[in-house]
Amino acid sequence: MSGHERRSRLVVLAGPTAVGKGTVAAHIREHHPEVWISVSATTRPPRPGEVNGVHYWFVSDEEFDNMIAEDDLLEWAVVHKSARYGTPRQPVDLALASGRPAMLEIDLQGARQVRRTMPEALFVFLKPPSWEELVRRLVGRGTETEEERERRLETARAELAAESEFDTTIVNHEVHAAANELVALMTLD
């Protein structure tokens, strides 16, 4: 007796900071409940409206250390010099084992780690419609210093160059279309 004939293929969505990965993931969560999306563990505190176990698992530094020690994380990274984020391993395995379409929405460092252990995953690069649009999203608030602004743009240039490491690219002109393209990649395979 068998539940499903075969494992599903993991889709890893990554891209530059501020390209809109989180918005695309939120759109899929709302409109495509058949897709399983990994819930990351993080050591940063919850923001208003964020639900523990839905948007993130909010854990202490000590618990995060334990997960690293037990090899319970598929990938993890330090973001903005303090908070750590990671992908719990077993929930991903369960989703794939049960044949459910499954995706991770992670940063570039994380995607590179996942590729080392799961090269058979489909790596999708989310790209801004243009360099100008990414700059607008990155520095739009105008509250940073010139030095901070330059640093962000430098990082963005390096992040955009990572596109060639990916299996395929989706341009994020509009969240609805980008989400649908991604779901099609997941389910028509």
Next chain:
Amino acid sequence: MSGHERRSRLVVLAGPTAVGKGTVAAHIREHHPEVWISVSATTRPPRPGEVNGVHYWFVSDEEFDNMIAEDDLLEWAVVHKSARYGTPRQPVDLALASGRPAMLEIDLQGARQVRRTMPEALFVFLKPPSWEELVRRLVGRGTETEEERERRLETARAELAAESEFDTTIVNHEVHAAANELVALMTLD
């Protein structure tokens, strides 16, 4: 920087066959979304209306074998001589690490296994209002042979005797009240 001050305590709900554990769990899932409920892996096929990853993770026998081999299950058991059911370990750890109220709804064999590895959990026995009520639920359909009926009642007697192994008992007079008692145990601790 820390997400939560402390781990939550796992609540394990068990009881005799047909006492209504699944109905109590479904009520909590609907009315108390703050409570995390473990999703079991099973090798039996989905029934109509059951959603993969929500009610169960439906996996093949081979995937289930892998989970056993990797020590990825907190407990598992064979039910009705064919299908296997088990509790994936890491999701439980994540829920507890993040401080979220968390419960397992499992059978008596499973509860005994969990007690060996997590004796600090709170073990709750769900009890029928009376022996007559349990008999009614067990043999209500009247389609079984006399021999089958006797076997079921014998099992039920043995299962009821397990009450003394538990930390506390909730009598399932009515699903709403039983669910509220259980949630109070989880969140007022």
